[in-house]
Amino acid sequence: MRWTHALIPTLREAPQDAEIASHQLLLRGGLIRKLSGGIYTFLPLGLRALRKVERIVREEMDRVGALEVLLPAMQPRELWERGPRFDAAKRVMFAAQPLSRERRAVGDLVLGPTHEEVITSTIADEVRSWRQLPKNFYQIQTKFRDELRPRFGLLRAKEFLMKDAYSFDANDSAAEASYRKMYDAYREIFDRCGLKYRIVEADTGVMGGSFSHEFAVPCAVGESEIAFTEDGSYAASIEKARSRFAPRDGRAPRLDTPEKFATPGALTIEALTKNHGVAAADQIKTLVYLCDAKLVLFLLRGDHALNEAKVVALGISEFRAATEAEIAGALGARAGSLGAVGIRAGGGISSVIADEALRDQEGMTTGANEDGFHLRGVSVARDLAVTRWADLRTAVSGELDAASGKPIKIERAIEVGHVFKLGVKYSEAFKANYLDAHGKEHPCVMGCYGIGVTRTLQAIVEQHHDKDGIVWPAAVAPYHALIQLLEAKNAEATACAEKLEETLAARGIEVLFDDRDERPGIKFKDGDLIGIPFQIRIGKKFLQNGKLEFRARGGGATEDLDLVDVPDRLAALLRSTGAR
């Protein structure tokens, strides 16, 4: 491809709404353009890179026997209403209706944010026998989600390309084998994309299911947090992460009975520490939530934070912090002076759920349910009527892994892939059943597996760039090689460049030929910006002694080669980088 025939609108400056390097470089390199918030056009160069990622995904899906399908992006709303999670899903869904009133749709349509409902209802009709199992279907398709706040270019967009796959198995162990296959395929995919990533145990959230893993690319602007030990023996998303809490220092005295004391104006953990000398770890934090329409108290140690994902994991589907009025009505005090001493589940409060860190603790301080007063010397076992113990806390950096005792670190990351073992949540809802060898009907055991393809593309750029621009891993680069003709007015140099382009193309090497009549500096800057892995310069040295200058974008010395030697050299390098 000749540069003058292509459209590669590079920019010297980045648009001001692009904050992070990868977003700026995709725009500056002329790979994408923003149409509207969270909605992007792929220009030719960007599309080529995207297709490379897609190709890797396809090859690895095909390799493990997944079958490619294409499910509709437009879906009947009614389908979702029959499914198990419409209420949760509809918050991010777009409706798709004819704008003209005269042209009414037969039923309401939505734009699919994902495809569990479609695939399961389809398979329910087509798969009936154990002989047809296992099956795994995948597609690469545009998803639509109404992100409240799209940002960072392709990292969080309203319209994005996703690879999603759905496995159907006869039983749990078969489903786990399918899961394992996909897990391994994902490692291949992200390895081939040149990404450094961590695989973390993840929360299943609204998706439901029994377990899942997230493929996370560490990145300061990532939207999720992961906890892991340095040696990789433990890794989990922050929602799921468990850790050993640091023990209390044990200086708070045990009392025979709780003792009330005045704490005027001390409404926070910090204020109680500062004004009354009560260490955060010696306090009980009392949080009031409205859970499935009932008031629930959550108790944590003062220095710990509630992890709401763990509340969901308790089986509580709808919850929110209680309002001031609800709190006052149930406990007779305002937030800041709340406590569970004397609270019996069943009255205004339906249950008292306490974090494991509080078990058997003594000498604790908590609110007295009277504004401006707290109780000290509280013994958890003696004074609190805990109805349920659970792990509620958010792990923090520096705590120890529960199993190995090694310190955990917490970092932000981009979630590029997620695998879920779903179980029968969707197959039961849509009656995706099969008959076993004895003629007995069972629901298929499902798994689902997503890769954010456009997000992966940007994650690659985020991980592979330098001050001058993108440094594509060869496997996903829009082109393998860039010919930079620096003497465009010289007939011999031009003929050499044309010959080289032809020779490389004939060998299946994807080549971009910068044939513009521009000054060398511009070509160097643009070449480095768009990051094609190998650059071949035809310039001064060619005029002097017929040599071409061959260099890798990622660094390393420039080699002077004869025209005839370039194709072999390139082909060998591309083979070694796994690009071809």
Next chain:
RNA sequence: CGGGCUGUAGCGCAGUUUGGCUAGCGCGCUUGGUUCGGGACCAAGAGGUCGAGGGUUCAAAUCCCUCCAGCCCGACCA
């Protein structure tokens, strides 16, 4: 949805406080010339509903009202 901010040429911005002549600068674009190895220089050009609508005024990018869009922080997030 709450808080903060911004909308002026394709991109980056000044001008708005204190209303006033033909709305400016850099990059990019066009033409001509000189250049030619890390984003050259000179000259001449093209390109604007100053986010939209309404109002005040002799006069509005500038003041007032309404709306829209975008960005940042938060809430939310499969």
